[in-house]
Amino acid sequence: KQEVTQIPAALSVPEGENLVLNCSFTDSAIYNLQWFRQDPGKGLTSLLLIQSSQREQTSGRLNASLDKSSGRSTLYIAASQPGDSATYLCAVPISSGSARQLTFGSGTQLTVLP
Amino acid sequence: NAGVTQTPKFRVLKTGQSMTLLCAQDMNHEYMYWYRQDPGMGLRLIHYSVGEGTTAKGEVPDGYNVSRLKKQNFLLGLESAAPSQTSVYFCASSQRGRGAGQETQYFGPGTRLLVL
Numbered sequence: 001k002q003e004v005t006q007i008p009a010a011l012s013v014p015e016g017e018n019l020v021l022n023c024s025f026t027d028s029a030i031y032n033l034q035w036f037r038q039d040p041g042k043g044l045t046s047l048l049l050i051q052s053s054q055r056e057q058t059s060g061r062l063n064a065s066l067d068k069s070s071g072r073s074t075l076y077i078a079a080s081q082p083g084d085s086a087t088y089l090c091a092v093p094i095s096s097g098s099a100r101q102l103t104f105g106s107g108t109q110l111t112v113l114p
Numbered sequence: 115n116a117g118v119t120q121t122p123k124f125r126v127l128k129t130g131q132s133m134t135l136l137c138a139q140d141m142n143h144e145y146m147y148w149y150r151q152d153p154g155m156g157l158r159l160i161h162y163s164v165g166e167g168t169t170a171k172g173e174v175p176d177g178y179n180v181s182r183l184k185k186q187n188f189l190l191g192l193e194s195a196a197p198s199q200t201s202v203y204f205c206a207s208s209q210r211g212r213g214a215g216q217e218t219q220y221f222g223p224g225t226r227l228l229v230l
Contacts, residue, residue, distance in 0.1 A: 004156065034218065043118075043204055043221035044157075089156055094173065101147075101172060102219065104156030 002027045002094050006105035013080055014113050021075040021108045023090035028068045030092045035064050035075050038087045038107070047088075048075070080112045115140050118222035120205050126228045127195045135190040135225050137205030145208045146188035147172075147219065148180060150201040157204060163188055195229045202226050 003026045013019050023033070032051045036044040048057045048064040050073070056065040063076040073090055087109045091102040121136040137146065144165050149157040159172030161180040169180045177199060179191045188207075192199060203225045208217040 036221075041224075043223045044206075044219075046218045046220070049218050091156075094159070101159055101162060102157075103159070103173070106154060106156045 002030075002092060002103050004090060004092060004103055004105040006088075006090060006108050008108060009106065010109040010111075012111040012113060015080060015082060017080050017112075018076070018078050019080055019110070021077070021088050021110070023073040023075070023105055025071045025073075025092050027092075028071050030068065032093070033064075033066050033073050034091045034102070035062075035073075036089045036091065036104075038089060040086075044089065077110075080110075082112045082114045085110055085112050117141065118205055118207055118220050120203075120222040120225050122225060123223070124226045124228075126230065127192075128230050129196060131195050132191070132193050133195065133227075134192075135203055135205075135227075137188045137190070137207075137222060138186055139188075139205075139207040139220070140186065141207060141209065141220065142185070143207035143220075144185075144210045145217070146182065147206040147208075148178070148188065148190045149204045149206065150174065151204060151224075152201050160190065160203075195227075197229045200227060200229045 005024045034049045035047045050057045050066040061078040066073045087107040089107040091104045094101040094103045118139045147162040148160040151157045163169045163182040166185040181189045205222040206219040208219045
């Protein structure tokens with residue numbers, strides 16, 4: 001069974017700092033990995049989707065990398081801002097035969113201090 | 115486009131009562147999903163649908179039923195609510211991509227359910 005772990009559970013940084021969020025998964029036979037953002041009391045917003053054939057994806061100040069062989073992904077946020085404060089979740093398909101069924105990590109709660 | 119909407123936003127039930135959560139999407143997506151999120155945990159898949167008239171079990175289906183009579187709607191039913199079903203429920207949808215693994219899921223705002 002696929003298991004997803006995110007470390008740390010919470011992170012607090014001063015504004016302007018670059019930071020890295022970590023995600024690890026146990027079954028490397030994945031179609032893709034997705035990073036989501038969740039604001040308090042809100043639904044999830046997709047940030048980046050990395051297909052299994054890709055090593056990284058970039059969107060603005062966000063860069064996500066994927067290392068299937070080691071079962072790891074990182075989300076790099078450059079020049080953090082208070083508006084980046086949210087919970088960040090990573091998700092991968094439950095199994096190699098179920099590309100659309102996702103299993104999620106428990107998330108990293110990020111606070112960017114002004 | 116409204117995207118994915120969920121009704122109601124919040125509900126309190128007594129143990130044993132039944133209710134239906136409604137999810138609607140206006141993006142003409144083929145796939146729809148129901149998740150639950152509990153404190154300190156990620157989302158867990160309850161049921162999903164790959165098209166109108168089809169449903170399948172996810173990771174935690176016990177105590178729930180679903181129906182997809184129309185492509186744009188996905189209903190989640192609790193026949194006899196239990197305190198363990200207190201949670202935040204999220205609906206999501208995705209479009210058929212060129213291949214598996216290329217589909218982003220779009221989420222609704224969630225329904226908070228409290229079972230006393």
